[in-house]
Amino acid sequence: MVMDIQRSAKELQIPFNLQMTGPPASSFDNMAVLRALKTFLPREAFSQVIRELYVARFGNPTLPDDVFIYLTPMHIPQDMLDKAKSAAQAEEFKLAFEKEHADLVDNHGVFGVPWIIMQKPGESQLEYFWGSERMSSIAHWLGPNYEYSSKLEIKV
Incomplete structure (x- = not known):
């Protein structure tokens, strides 16, 4: 999306400067944490987490080093978030996530x-x-x- 906006702004000669600091919200590490949260949370709770992150991300011009700081205990308990971050770092999870990611890309055009x-x-x-x-x-x-x-x- 940012590339499309930058490209369109350049073609129309409109100044455009979106300051993006920190890792992209869609980084592999962040997606791994979200995948782990999907495993741990009920469907509606996980949907709410995604909605909150989306609103926070696109409502702010810069991204912090940890996109999950936008979540409060009301959205997800800190221990659950810590559990998901830890699970996302486990070698077994990383391999399974990589395999799932490759399948989505290779077989489904994700x-x-x-x-x-x-x-x-x-x-x-x-x-x-x-x-x-x-x-x-x-x-x-x-x-x-x-x-x-x-x-x-x-x-x-």
Whole structure:
């Protein structure tokens, strides 16, 4: 999303400066903690945690080193959060999470990984697009005069 906003702002010559400090909210480590919380919490409680993190993250211009500081004991008890953080560091959990992540990427086209990296003809800068719903963004970025040049055969 940030890449899309930056790209659009650049095209429209609009100043854009989103200061992002600390690790990205969607870092592998944070996702591992959330996956562990999903295991430990009832469904509705976990949904509430996600809602609170989303509101806190997108309501603040900067991200702290630990995105979970946005959660209060009302959202999730500290001992439960500590348990999830600890579980996310266990080797067995890391391996299972990595396997689950690879399966989602390889077999289901999961959103959230560098889906496609592109370079406009004649330019050196690379652009990164996440997720299949970005096809319209890619088409817009390439422009109406872009000619398809893949060596792969396309059957229509």
